[in-house]
Amino acid sequence: MNYKGHFASKTDIGRVRVTNEDQATVLTNYHGDVFMVVCDGMGGQNKGDYASKMALDYLVEAFQNKRRTPMVLSRAWLRRAIKEANLAIFNEAERSEAYRSMGTTLVCVLIQGNKMAIANVGDSRAYAYDERGLTRLTRDQTYVDYLYRSGQIKQKEMESSPDRHVLMNALGIYPSASFDLEVKPYGGETILLCSDGLYNNVSEPEIRAILSTDERPDQKVSSFIAEANSNGGSDNMAIAIWETDRHD
DSSP states (O other): OOOOEEEEEEEEOTTTOSSOOEEEEEEEOTTOOEEEEEEEEESSTTHHHHHHHHHHHHHHHHHHTOOOOOHHHHHHHHHHHHHHHHHHHHHHHHHOGGGTTOEEEEEEEEEETTEEEEEEESSOEEEEEETTEEEEOOOOOBHHHHHHHTTSSOGGGTTTOTTTTOBSOOBTSSSSOOOEEEEEEOSSOEEEEEOHHHHTTSOHHHHHHHHTSSOOHHHHHHHHHHHHHHTTOOSOEEEEEEEESSOO
């Protein structure tokens, strides 16, 4: 079955940054597929903005041209699209000194019937929410996450670590892409994608509280942005939400 639903996406500059390097979108097609993308650019000046926009535009075009396929082939399609987007960003950075060393995080979710493919590069996140609570679907590819998983620091030390913003991976930095990609069952959960500008300023209990309200997806996005900015707005933020009309 394909789920029917509503969605919203938005970015915000926050209260500290002078440019907005984040991108977000949600798309559907006539097959009933849902495709969500969030990117957080890096590289300073306008490099990060350019890298994140390249990634989003490339994946949007790929989705718009996507054929109807079973999930096993859609997973291969997504893997190929991310690799091609990575190479396009890398080649552009190599050609132009102005864009040297640019890159972007990427988190995207393809919902197809009762399955979803989740891909992640960097530290933007995907969450699922239903009556059981909030579940993080991705793992941050950061140095502090590596330190924690290798037993060098404890979980409570992660938030105060000076290395918590150091990425171990990003799209466009190397000619070949490295990313997490897995397929999970989908049963009508609300899906939230966000950049670190949201979750660094809004706690997971606060995220869960906003997702649990009866607001429309666009209202929830606005509530997230308002809460993040009231808590300091220390970074750009990108947010994408998909909600089904009913939860089975």
